[in-house]
Amino acid sequence: MASPGDGQSPVEALSSENPSPLAADSISSKSSGDSATCSIDESLKDYPFHFNRRYHKFKEGSYPFPNDDQEQERMDTQFNIIKQAQGNRLFFAPVQNARNILDVGTGTGIWCVALADSEQFPDAKITGIDLSPIQEEYVPDNVFFELQDCSELDWERPLGSFDFIYTQSLFGSLQDYAQYLITARKYLVPGTGWIECCELDIKPHCDDGSMPGAESESEDDEEEEDSSRRRRMRDAQARARNGSQPQEQDYAFKRWAEWADYASRRQGRPLRIAKQIKKWMIAAGYVDVRLITTKIPIGSWPKDQRLKAIGRRWAELVSDTLPAASYRTFSDGLDMTRDQIEVFLADVRQSLSNRSIHSYMKNYTVYGRRPSEDEEKGRMAPPPPPRKGAGR
Numbered sequence: 001m002a003s004p005g006d007g008q009s010p011v012e013a014l015s016s017e018n019p020s021p022l023a024a025d026s027i028s029s030k031s032s033g034d035s036a037t038c039s040i041d042e043s044l045k046d047y048p049f050h051f052n053r054r055y056h057k058f059k060e061g062s063y064p065f066p067n068d069d070q071e072q073e074r075m076d077t078q079f080n081i082i083k084q085a086q087g088n089r090l091f092f093a094p095v096q097n098a099r100n101i102l103d104v105g106t107g108t109g110i111w112c113v114a115l116a117d118s119e120q121f122p123d124a125k126i127t128g129i130d131l132s133p134i135q136e137e138y139v140p141d142n143v144f145f146e147l148q149d150c151s152e153l154d155w156e157r158p159l160g161s162f163d164f165i166y167t168q169s170l171f172g173s174l175q176d177y178a179q180y181l182i183t184a185r186k187y188l189v190p191g192t193g194w195i196e197c198c199e200l201d202i203k204p205h206c207d208d209g210s211m212p213g214a215e216s217e218s219e220d221d222e223e224e225e226d227s228s229r230r231r232r233m234r235d236a237q238a239r240a241r242n243g244s245q246p247q248e249q250d251y252a253f254k255r256w257a258e259w260a261d262y263a264s265r266r267q268g269r270p271l272r273i274a275k276q277i278k279k280w281m282i283a284a285g286y287v288d289v290r291l292i293t294t295k296i297p298i299g300s301w302p303k304d305q306r307l308k309a310i311g312r313r314w315a316e317l318v319s320d321t322l323p324a325a326s327y328r329t330f331s332d333g334l335d336m337t338r339d340q341i342e343v344f345l346a347d348v349r350q351s352l353s354n355r356s357i358h359s360y361m362k363n364y365t366v367y368g369r370r371p372s373e374d375e376e377k378g379r380m381a382p383p384p385p386p387r388k389g390a391g392r
């Protein structure tokens with residue numbers, strides 16, 4: 001069996017379905033040409049601008065982040081930090097002998113190139129699709145890029161043809177992520193084709209009560225409501241032990257995440273989809289579904305040196321991401337002016353540099369397999385007839 005990822009050390013303590021609390025330190029375009037996807041004509045590079053940032057032209061307006069050089073650099077940094085936080089793995093699914101691989105929402109194509117360079121699947125054709133033709137031209141011979149909207153129900157590719165469909169950081173891009181999973185399923189090889197989704201939840205979390213406002217978090221499913229209740233108890237106990245008062249001041253980044261969540265839902269492309277992917281994958285008929293949750297600290301507050309380094313880079317990245325993530329979202333979704341947005345973002349940036357707040361984000365990686373036809377028949381067989389005498 002091929003070993004997933006790029007063979008570096010796993011991070012079981014950091015990544016799991018239920019990762020343990022983080023401890024704070026003492027201070028507190030080339031195209032493969034065989035599909036009917038859109039070929040890149042020059043008019044698709046006639047990009048629109050908003051607040052001096054450049055946005056995609058193909059399917060204009062459907063993705064709220066820019067696609068300029070600054071954004072490309074930001075995407076690659078984000079990709080690299082998430083990869084580092086996940087133990088330098090490129091994926092987790094137990095994919096074997098893949099010959100045909102698709103990266104959906106490929107961005108600069110960084111995953112495709114890294115996968116090709118890793119030589120885990122030397123015979124595979126690796127195709128990245130995106131709304132923006134912003135990928136490197138000089139890439140390994142088995143890497144191809146195409147312009148395609150993955151929210152289309154028909155990808156105009158052979159059904160059952162991919163051994164692996166990967167996606168990272170599509171959160172906030174799609175109106176219906178659950179539908180994306182349903183669509184992708186029909187393009188996977190039955191029985192052996194895997195899908196993997198690596199998605200971030202922007203909501204900040206905290207394990208030790210140091211994040212203001214953690215008590216009043218409104219959660220969106222029962223599972224988290226329970227853990228939220230337990231956490232509030234733990235927070236109250238921690239404060240009691242430290243003799244500290246509840247912190248009433250604001251954590252502007254938490255407020256930013258709430259506003260962004262609200263604005264993105266208002267615009268019909270919710271940012272906070274990560275937690276629901278496992279449920280959607282199961283509902284879409286995938287089997288062997290597994291979730292790996294990774295905590296990514298915001299700031300250099302963790303005791304662990306590796307996490308401290310990740311947290312420092314992540315806080316810088318989040319700070320640098322604010323304009324890209326806020327301009328369209330807050331101006332279109334909340335009718336805010338650029339000045340209003342900038343004033344708010346200044347507050348948010350300051351909150352991100354506060355080392356006494358031990359917040360982190362969660363990244364959800366979920367993978368699942370398309371069952372074979374036989375497996376499906378087995379799963380969908382009608383229940384056995386009631387035994388004689390049963391039900392009395």
Ligand SMILES: C[S@@+](CC[C@H](N)C(=O)[O-])C[C@H]1O[C@@H](n2cnc3c(N)ncnc32)[C@H](O)[C@@H]1O
Nearest residue numbers: 063079105106107130131149150151168169173
């Ligand atoms: C945040 S970037 C992530 C890029 C890359 N996966 C990574 O992790 O670095 C999201 C990418 O998805 C692309 N995208 C958004 N909506 C899409 C759609 N409907 N179909 C294809 N690509 C899409 C965007 O253009 C953008 O390049």
